[in-house]
Amino acid sequence: MKRVSLGLLALAVMLTLSGTASAPQQNSATQHQNKDVWLYWYDASDNFYEMNTIAGAEYDLEVEYGVLVDENSAGGTLLAKGYQDLGKPHMAFPLSFLYGHFQ
Numbered sequence: 001m002k003r004v005s006l007g008l009l010a011l012a013v014m015l016t017l018s019g020t021a022s023a024p025q026q027n028s029a030t031q032h033q034n035k036d037v038w039l040y041w042y043d044a045s046d047n048f049y050e051m052n053t054i055a056g057a058e059y060d061l062e063v064e065y066g067v068l069v070d071e072n073s074a075g076g077t078l079l080a081k082g083y084q085d086l087g088k089p090h091m092a093f094p095l096s097f098l099y100g101h102f103q
Contacts, residue, residue: 037054037084038052038053039051039053039083039095039096040085040086041057041080041081041098042081042082042083043079043080044078044079044080044081046081046088048086049080051086054071054096054098057080057082057096057098058098061100065079067100068100069098069099069101070098070101071098071099072099072101073097076100076101077101077102078097078098079100080097081097082095082096082098083095
C-alpha cells in the first residue's frame with residue numbers, strides 16, 4: 001500500500017472508533033423528567049408553608065386533610081401551588097397545583 005492510503009486508513013479507523021465511543025445524549029426535557037423537582041409550596045391564601053417534591057407535598061396534604069390530593073382539578077378544591085422561586089411577588093406562574101377532593 002502507498003503511504004497516503006495508510007494515512008487515510010488510520011484516519012478512518014480513528015474516526016470510526018471516536019464516533020462509537022460517545023454515548024447518545026438525552027434532551028433536557030427527558031433529563032428533568034427523571035429527577036424529583038423541589039418546589040416552594042404556598043397554600044391557597046398564598047402563604048408559604050414548605051419546600052418539597054410534588055409527591056411529598058401530596059402526601060403531606062393527604063395526611064393533614066384526610067382526603068385524596070392530586071393535580072386533577074375536576075371536582076377538587078385548590079389546596080396548594082408549587083413555585084420554583086421563594087420570593088414574593090411571584091415572578092413566574094406555579095409549576096404545579098394540588099387539589100383536595102372532599103366528599
